Amino acid sequence: MELFDSHTHVDMRHFKNDRARVIQRAKDAGLIGMVTSSIGSASFRRTLGIVEKHQGFVHHSAGCGVSQLTLEEAEKIVALTRKYSTDIVAVGEVGLDYHWVKDTQGRKNQEPLFQMFIELAKELDLPIVIHSRKAEAEATEILEKNFSGDVLMHCFDGPPSVAKQVADNGWYITLPANFGKYRNRKDAAEILPLDQILLETDGPYLSPTPERNEPANILYGIESLSKLLDLSDEDVAQATTQNALKFYRL
Ligand SMILES: [Zn+2]
Numbered sequence: 001m002e003l004f005d006s007h008t009h010v011d012m013r014h015f016k017n018d019r020a021r022v023i024q025r026a027k028d029a030g031l032i033g034m035v036t037s038s039i040g041s042a043s044f045r046r047t048l049g050i051v052e053k054h055q056g057f058v059h060h061s062a063g064c065g066v067s068q069l070t071l072e073e074a075e076k077i078v079a080l081t082r083k084y085s086t087d088i089v090a091v092g093e094v095g096l097d098y099h100w101v102k103d104t105q106g107r108k109n110q111e112p113l114f115q116m117f118i119e120l121a122k123e124l125d126l127p128i129v130i131h132s133r134k135a136e137a138e139a140t141e142i143l144e145k146n147f148s149g150d151v152l153m154h155c156f157d158g159p160p161s162v163a164k165q166v167a168d169n170g171w172y173i174t175l176p177a178n179f180g181k182y183r184n185r186k187d188a189a190e191i192l193p194l195d196q197i198l199l200e201t202d203g204p205y206l207s208p209t210p211e212r213n214e215p216a217n218i219l220y221g222i223e224s225l226s227k228l229l230d231l232s233d234e235d236v237a238q239a240t241t242q243n244a245l246k247f248y249r250l
Pocket of ligand 1: 007009202
């Protein structure tokens, strides 16, 4: 079985002491690659070094920490992404966060920053990975109006109505390895065709085990999805890995 982790954060401090071993464990578990998402300018620079060390296995998607993003930081990320664009597979995660940002003005302020990254993805002809926590419908509306490239709704947790829109738009979603615990995510897994579904760990977050999450845990996602769709692990692994390679143009 060839597996792929479509969204993780291996640059984070959680992996500081054993990153090489974590990446080796991923290989041992059958992964043929992973996409690590940087979430700021410092994270971007760290990720460059990691990708260099693990060329062909770890790929870089350049995004931001949506809930705390400032204009200054967004501009730094945009400049770095332009500079290193040939080493980057996608713009993202970028988008809207209504989970941590609850006031109307704060939410509104995220929109022009989101728009900057949409323009960047267009300019560089890169696919875009969307963070849309509690803002799936709003992010979908903005993208429908402003972006015609490939879209991946990362860790999708929207209601079935939005899942249908995402499916109809031909966009992709990723489900985290522990998605079986979430009603919306299980519904989305049944609403979207399998060729629009990718799997991710979002490690170190969203662990399916009591420990820190890591790319090797993508296996848990395969098992949950194959059970839900009544398919073999092999079929689910093959489909989700192919979808990831296609979306990220690898
Ligand atoms: Zn993430």
